[in-house]
Amino acid sequence: MSKKLWISIAAASLVGVVLIYRFSHRNAAGAAAGRGAPQVVVVGGKVRKKDTPIYLDGIGTVAAFNTVTVRSQIDGTLQKVVFAEGQDVQAGDLLAQIDPRTQQAALDQAKAKKAMDQAQLDNAQRDMKRDDELFLNDRKLIDQQTYDTQKTLVAQLTATVQADEAAAESAQVQLDYTRITAPIAGRTGLRQIDGGNVIHSTDTNGLVVITELKPIAVVFTLPQQNWPQIQKLLTAGAKLAAIAYDRDSLSPLDEGVLSVVDNQIDPTTGTIKLKATFPNEKLALWPGQFVNVRLRVEIRQGGIVVPSSVIQRGPQGSFAFVIKADSTVTVRTVDVAQIDGGFALINKGLAPGELVVVDGQYKLQDGSSVTVAPPAPAAGAAPAQPGDTGDKPKHKRPASS
Numbered sequence: 551m552s553k554k555l556w557i558s559i560a561a562a563s564l565v566g567v568v569l570i571y572r573f574s575h576r577n578a579a580g581a582a583a584g585r586g587a588p589q590v591v592v593v594g595g596k597v598r599k600k601d602t603p604i605y606l607d608g609i610g611t612v613a614a615f616n617t618v619t620v621r622s623q624i625d626g627t628l629q630k631v632v633f634a635e636g637q638d639v640q641a642g643d644l645l646a647q648i649d650p651r652t653q654q655a656a657l658d659q660a661k662a663k664k665a666m667d668q669a670q671l672d673n674a675q676r677d678m679k680r681d682d683e684l685f686l687n688d689r690k691l692i693d694q695q696t697y698d699t700q701k702t703l704v705a706q707l708t709a710t711v712q713a714d715e716a717a718a719e720s721a722q723v724q725l726d727y728t729r730i731t732a733p734i735a736g737r738t739g740l741r742q743i744d745g746g747n748v749i750h751s752t753d754t755n756g757l758v759v760i761t762e763l764k765p766i767a768v769v770f771t772l773p774q775q776n777w778p779q780i781q782k783l784l785t786a787g788a789k790l791a792a793i794a795y796d797r798d799s800l801s802p803l804d805e806g807v808l809s810v811v812d813n814q815i816d817p818t819t820g821t822i823k824l825k826a827t828f829p830n831e832k833l834a835l836w837p838g839q840f841v842n843v844r845l846r847v848e849i850r851q852g853g854i855v856v857p858s859s860v861i862q863r864g865p866q867g868s869f870a871f872v873i874k875a876d877s878t879v880t881v882r883t884v885d886v887a888q889i890d891g892g893f894a895l896i897n898k899g900l901a902p903g904e905l906v907v908v909d910g911q912y913k914l915q916d917g918s919s920v921t922v923a924p925p926a927p928a929a930g931a932a933p934a935q936p937g938d939t940g941d942k943p944k945h946k947r948p949a950s951s
Contacts, residue, residue: 592910594873594922595857597900602853604888604895605844606780608824610770610794612839614761615827616734620645621756622749623727626652631745631757639732639760646757648749650728657721664714671707678704736762761837766830767809768794770843771821779847780811780824792826794835795842803834808845850887854896858889860906870900871907871914873922879907881916 622628626648633645681700684691742755749757772780783790790808795801806828815822826843828835835841860870861884868886871879884899900906905922907914914920 589877589919589921590910590913591923592871592873592879592914592920593908593924594905594920595860595908597854597856597896597902597904597906599852599902600855600893602850602855602893602895603846604848604850605793605846605890606772606776608770608772608843608845610768610826610841610843612794612835612837612841613767613769613825614736614763614837615765615767616736616762617837618733618736618760619756620730620733620758620760621751621753622648622730623751624648624653624724625750626650626728626748628743628745628747628749631741631743633738633741633758635738635741635758637738638736639738640735641732643732644729645732645738646730646745648728648730650725653721653725653728657718657725660714660718660721664711664718667707667710667714671704671711674700674704674707730757732760734760734762736760763833763835763837764830765806765827766835766837768792768806768826768828768835768841768843769823770826770841771816771819771823772845774815774820774822777815777822780808780845783847784808784811791846792828793844793846794826794828795844797840797842799842803841804828804830804832850895853887854900854902855893856896856900856906857908858892858894859908861886861889861894862911871911872900873905873907873920877921878917878919879914 629647629649631646633639633643639645678700681692681697685694685697737760739759739761741758743749743753743757780790791805792808793805794803796803806826808824809827810825812823812825824845826845856870861868862870867883869881869883872882873879882899885897887895887897889895907920910920
């Protein structure tokens with residue numbers, strides 16, 4: 551075969567390859583043009599306006615509003631203990647009885663001494679009345695010295711009776727101390743001494759500890775940068791609500807009000823202590839318990855909110871995918887005030903009524919085409935409508951941002 555023939559065959563083969571490539575490329579481009587770019591299925595939701603509370607979160611410890619160690623104020627034999635451990639008592643309720651015989655005898659003796667001195671005083675006052683009649687009215691039937699002596703005796707006996715009254719009152723107080731009563735309303739703890747023992751006023755453990763549980767306090771801390779905001783609200787006379795949650799931050803235990811702010815910031819931790827008071831009617835708070843505390847500092851009227859899943863995070867900060875009218879998405883930078891209860895409160899970046907991507911963001915990039923699908927309904931729930939944001943949070947109280 552000649553060289554020219556081989557060259558002709560090679561040229562024809564090259565032309566054929568080029569034609570086949572162009573034909574295939576044209577068909578692929580046409581098919582793509584007919585189908586359009588592949589679309590990503592996402593769940594969409596609308597940006598809404600909603601009155602939204604703003605909280606500051608801290609960790610605290612429950613503390614009894616008042617705690618009293620009940621001690622005897624006299625020495626004696628503990629005749630009986632009339633309270634039960636863990637009993638709720640009121641102020642003035644009898645807790646225990648000390649043998650009162652020694653104190654009763656001292657009181658009787660003081661009263662007898664007073665009665666004896668009172669009799670002498672009465673007699674001296676009668677003599678003084680007669681001396682007045684004899685000495686005064688210009689009769690001068692007795693001398694000045696006798697008159698002055700009787701007057702001094704009356705004053706002396708008057709002072710003696712007053713001292714006897716004080717001694718009787720002191721003896722009465724000692725007798726009253728034989729009845730050990732509750733100084734405050736609260737709940738008793740474990741009994742520290744049993745009936746029949748000799749109890750002393752110097753006993754370190756006392757008889758029992760009474761803890762006031764209604765109301766109750768929670769001491770918690772917040773970062774020092776929150777202090778100016780709190781100070782401004784307190785100066786304006788605002789009452790800041792506080793909500794106590796369990797350690798999992800899911801179940802609210804009680805709602806109270808901020809009552810005290812410490813007078814200094816801890817320089818080692820950069821935090822400030824606050825105390826909130828709770829009614830604790832259901833006894834959900836117990837002294838020594840660790841709780842999470844949320845201090846409500848504001849209710850933003852008509853705040854812009856979206857489901858928390860809308861917010862994505864990247865190198866440039868928080869952003870969201872906004873669905874445009876042509877079914878493509880654009881990346882929008884957003885400023886998030888807080889994320890709470892399944893919703894994100896937006897300071898800026900989104901406007902009410904805009905459609906945003908709630909789920910399916912992992913497949914998206916700026917300019918992607920999307921098909922909006924309704925969110926999947928929960929088990930036993932009615933199907934959600936397109937654009938529904940799902941106002942019910944998934945959790946009772948997720949952590950704030």
